[in-house]
Amino acid sequence: MRIGIVCPYSFDVPGGVQFHVRDLAGHLIGQGHEVSVLAPADSDTELPEYVTSAGRATAVRYNGSVARLNFGPVTASKVGRWLDQGEFDVLHLHEPVTPSVSVLALMAADGPIVATFHTSMLRSRTMQTAYPIIRPSLEKIAGRIAVSEDARRTVTTHVGGDAVVIPNGVYVDRFASAPRRSAWIGTPAAPTIAFLGRMGEPRKGLPVLAAALPAVVKAVPGLRVLVAGPGDPDEVTEGWPPEVVGACEFLGAVSDDDKASLLASVDVYVAPNTGGESFGIILIEAMSAGACVLASDLSAFSRVLDGGSAGAMFANEQPDDLARTLVELLRSPERRASLAEAGQLRARIFDWSVVADKILAVYETVIEGRAAATPPQGRWNRFLRGGAR
Known part of the structure; x- marks a missing residue:
């Protein structure tokens, strides 16, 4: 054809x-x-x-x-x-x-x-x-x-x-087989979470995540936040509390291979998008890589995550709810593993x-x-x- x-x-x-x-x-x-x-x-x-x-x-x-x-x-x-x-x-x-x-x-x-x-x-x-x-x-x-x-x-x-x-x-196997990178793998004392997206675009939700992080860093002092995507870190972090800036590592734009390895390595992938999303391809990529997904409860995201059975969800644009849910996940490796397994199974249909x-x-x-x-x-x-x- x-x-x-x-x-x-x-x-x-x-x-x-x-x-x-x-x-x-x-x-x-x-x-x-x-x-x-x-x-x-x-x-x-x-x-x-x-x-x-x-x-x-x-x-x-x-x-x-x-x-x-x-x-x-x-x-x-x-x-x-x-x-x-x-x-x-x-x-x-x-x-x-x-x-x-x-x-x-x-x-x-x-x-x-x-x-x-x-x-x-x-x-x-x-x-x-x-x-x-x-x-x-x-x-x-x-x-x-x-x-x-x-x-x-x-x-x-x-x-x-x-x-x-x-x-x-999504090429599910490409993400499922991605090698984990030691620099991005979390530990019980220093878990890692990831955000991927254009940092300066408000609807991608980085400001929502930043507003939630003071409470998360207080509850989990060793937290490392890996931020990948285009944008100027100095601009987007202006006004952020020092403890939040200190917890963040800005990776810049990453290659497809690095993105897959990042998703395969972190404890939680956070998608705090605020709107304008009709699907959520990054959620499928994270699920394929075996990451535990935490996403805002946009209707498109909810459908991808099967109403929350294949990933955790929080109330859209509510930093307090994001912080509470993220802390619960970081303190519960069994819950993270269960959601990650369900996510990998669901990813196959995509x-x-x-x-x-x-x-x-x-x-x-x-x-x-x-x-x-x-x-x-x-x-x-x-x-x-x-x-x-």
């Missing part, structure tokens, strides 16, 4: 959608399919051979975060050429309402189209402005996927139509071997439906393609 996949977010900066696209493409290629990915990227970014750059992206505020997007006539021309050259059996767009290359590909494409919706959000001002323009194009989507019930609700409420829920995938088969089934259904219909004149919309080949 010839598969074209479009990622709206730049491959220059790691993120959940980029990882999903990368891993899905790699899995499909491993199964013998021909896959080409189109995504924004700077000219000096090292890309996998199956990725085509749509050009440099611009950082904009979107859905409570900062996204690197690419839009405009020059990009539209690149999208058209990529579509023409690919002659794909199916086109798979990610976040087709995000103002980037996915929208341009959707407007240009006129073949079997599948779209995956990752976001859980109320309709934004950007979406309200763009929706009348892209609505006719959205009707061309023959197969809709949502990565969670929260993302599906966004589709049904703000986009229209329905979507089948297929979660994000393995790419399971998830990719479900996505392929959607591809096949859309292709068969297209074949049964009367084909339109011309494979791609010539207006956005920039003319004939």
Whole structure:
């Protein structure tokens, strides 16, 4: 099968959608399919051979975060050429309402189209402005996927139509087999916890964790807090109590291998995210690595953790409840081990071997439906393609 996949977010900066696209493409290629990915990227970014750059992206505020997007006539021309050259059996767009290359590909494409919706959000001002323009194009989507019930609700409420829920995938064995690193392994006197995420992005929840830590450090004086992710430690720790700053070790951005080893080594992985999460891929990665997970009780996180049976939960944006629950976990190795074991078992349902088969089934259904219909004149919309080949 010839598969074209479009990622709206730049491959220059790691993120959940980029990882999903990368891993899905790699899995499909491993199964013998021909896959080409189109995504924004700077000219000096090292890309996998199956990725085509749509050009440099611009950082904009979107859905409570900062996204690197690419839009405009020059990009539209690149999208058209990529579509023409690919002659794909199916086109798979990610976040087709995000103002980037996915929208341009959707407007240009006129073949079997599948779209995956990752976001859980109320309709934004950007979406309200763009929706009348892209609505006719959205009707061309023959197969809709949502990565969670929260993302599906966004589709049904703000986009229209329905979507089948297929979660994000994880290479579970990669995390399950990750070597533990002695520098990150906790001891009874000095347990370790980890936070992974963009430090300066409030919705990732580092301020909530920081507000909880004075009580935790008081109860567990030897605690070590390993913070991984981009950001300036001096900026984010401004105003923090000295004992909290002293307990933290800032690792900066970490590689995939280091992330897996970090998750496999710590006593507890803490996800204090405050909102805007439609799934929680990092929870699955932590569960796969054998970490005990403690997460805020966002609905998306609760579904991943099976209502709290595969990980502990605390009341969202409540530092006192986070501190209480974390201290209880750190004082109970039996409880941590039980949750970690349950998490590893649950993680298996999110393995790419399971998830990719479900996505392929959607591809096949859309292709068969297209074949049964009367084909339109011309494979791609010539207006956005920039003319004939």
